[in-house]
Amino acid sequence: MTAQTEPVAQQRPYPVLKRECDVVIVGAGIVGMLLGLLLKEQGLSVQLYERQSAVYPLPRAVVLSEDNVRLLEIMGLRDVLGGFVVCDDFPWKDAQGNEIACISNALSSNELSEFYPNYLISQPLVENAISIRCELKNLQLYRNWNFTKFDDRDPTTGYRKVYFERPPLSTSQIFFQNQVEVKCRWLIGADGANSSVRRAAGITITDFGFNHEWLVVDTLPDDYEASSKNLPRAQYCDPERPTTAIASGPRRHRWEFMRLPGESDKELLNPARLWSLLKPFGVNPEKVEIERAVIYQFQSKLVDSFWEDGIGLVGDAGLSSEKLMQSYTSERRSQADAIIKLAIHLGQPLCITDKKIAVKTHGDMLQKYLDSDSEHTKTTPPNLIGEKAMLLDKHYGGSLELRAPFRHRDGVVGIRRHVEWVILHSAACKIPAESVKNLERHQVRMEPLSKEVDVTGKYHAWISKILGTTEQTKQQELWCILRPDMYVYGMGNGPETFRDALLELESDLKV
Incomplete structure (x- = not known):
């Protein structure tokens, strides 16, 4: 049939x-x-x-930032992290090869968790x-x-x-x-x-007006473990050809070349042209496979x-x-705005194609870099800030939460097992029985803040540092409320402030 x-x-x-x-x-x-x-x-x-x-x-x-990696872990996808590559410190270099700026990705620069600030994927x-x-x-x-x-x-x-x-x-x-x-x-x-x-x-x-087109070339080196030691990872602020080189996950390396005036798609994507751009970095077709080449428009919108x-x-x-x-727009837009402006700030010296302007700008950057007490540029996104945000401004709401060892019934892991509201409260800050019922309906997890569960003492130290609390008696009255998105709703010390915070939380959750 x-x-x-x-x-x-x-x-x-x-x-x-x-x-x-x-x-x-x-x-x-x-x-x-x-x-x-x-x-x-x-x-x-x-x-x-x-x-x-x-x-x-x-x-x-x-690239995935640390807060993205935290989310993957909470959702039971920690195994995925094994395929991530840890970023090195990432330098900016002028046309002569001088290091004129550097972004740190050191583990020690992150006080809130054991994760690196950024990972390559x-x-x-x-x-x-x-x-x-x-x-x-x-x-x-x-x-x-x-x-x-x-x-x-x-x-x-x-x-x-x-x-x-x-x-x-x-x-x-x-x-x-x-x-x-x-x-x-x-x-x-x-x-x-x-x-x-x-x-x-x-x-x-909203268009911030910083828009450029780049040829992005993703490569697969044959012997990545050996060749990765020699492959560069840097921003090359060369006015003749602004270039970025960066690892791009397991076995991969990415190259980005800014399109110059008059260059067509056909010209840039020609195989011979691709290899000629890669040749100065020791990349040749006998040892490296081009996985993808595409022209992207990078836009600040x-x-x-x-x-x-x-x-x-x-x-x-x-x-x-x-x-x-x-409240999401008022909370997050200011943060997204700041991240885009930071990207513009970092991208502007890279995208200069006028040699005279490049010499002046990069020379000033080099001098400032040499004179600076810090060897690295701080690029941490700002705290969650915004009008009408669902957090307690008067109680230190808005910063990213600490991730440290915490004792649960089945062992010591991070504070979070799920994406949920979490209330940490010392013995002096009791939650009324009626509030417990209301909060449980909204899957709010309530945990005692004691030495038994805070096994390293980091949560006590973190809250005390933010509050400026040094007295031992005050440290026994600490409380902290954490939002599902890993930001602090509020924190403080004393039963009175805790009761006020609970009332606001119940109102915000409409319990």
Whole structure:
């Protein structure tokens, strides 16, 4: 018996799939999948839709910061960290090879955890590991679906409909269904810098005006362990060809060359031209494979709002209580703004192509570098600061939390076992029975702050240092409330301030 199919042009209309959930996430990269897992852990029904038919196999992002690594650990993905490469200190060099600045990535520079400030990764490897976790956790992840539009939110129910369609991969491919209509409470765009969700929502962008195009070449050296010792890792502030060289995860090395005026895509992507750019660094086609070469436009842009009427943007695209999400823009935009401005500050001396300006700028940097007491540039992102932020300004809220050994019932690990609210309180700061019931409903974990659980004494020392508490009696009355995103909600000492903080927390959580 043989099977017969109708020609594509003659196929009858397909039925429309109709689904319903709490949260729809568009984009199943690292950010989208992690967010989906987090929300599912909080008891929400989540559906992810991704336009790629599988994890994209080629390199893209190559750096993860310490707070990202902390999140992977909390979610049980610590094994992924074994595939990360630790960054060296990263120097800026002028055209003569002089070191004119340097970013430290030393473990000793991080007082809040045992992690390095930054790690180098292969994005496909990380995405594959997280994708497997999504399957094991039964997260509803649907691939090869394109987001098309959404309806307005129903003011009565709070729900809206989101629409997707599935394009055929070839002219001969036949689908049994090629449209999905999803009824949901919230829509999250995690679909990259060119977010279709952002465009559909009409969310505006601020352009900081620092935009350059770069040829990015990802390579696979044959004997990476031997060659990596000789491969450079630096920013070359050479006006004739601004260049970046950096490790990019296991067995990989990345090279970035700024496009100069008049250079076309065809010219830059010509194999002979690629090898000529790599040759001065001792890279040749006999020992190194080019995995990918692409021209990227690096842009200094930031969305003006991360949350509008039940629509959120995360990751390059720019859920606890609704109140927390409504404060998200005011909390995080100032931090994202500062990070982008820091990137501009670091990128400006690299991107100078005028030789006279380069000599003056780089000469000033070298002199300042030689005169400085510190050998490194500090590039730590600012604390979480913003108006209407869900934290206690008067009680030191807003800084990244400490990660230190903490004794749980089944052993000594980090303070967090899940993404959740955590209250640490000394014996003098008791939680009323009614508050315990209310907070437990919102999965707030309450832990005693004692020497038995704070096995290294680091939590007592950390809180005391921030508060400026030196008296032994005061150290016995410490308390600290930690947000799910690993930032401090508030801290203090004494039962009175603790009671006030609990009242504010219960109000913020609407318990």
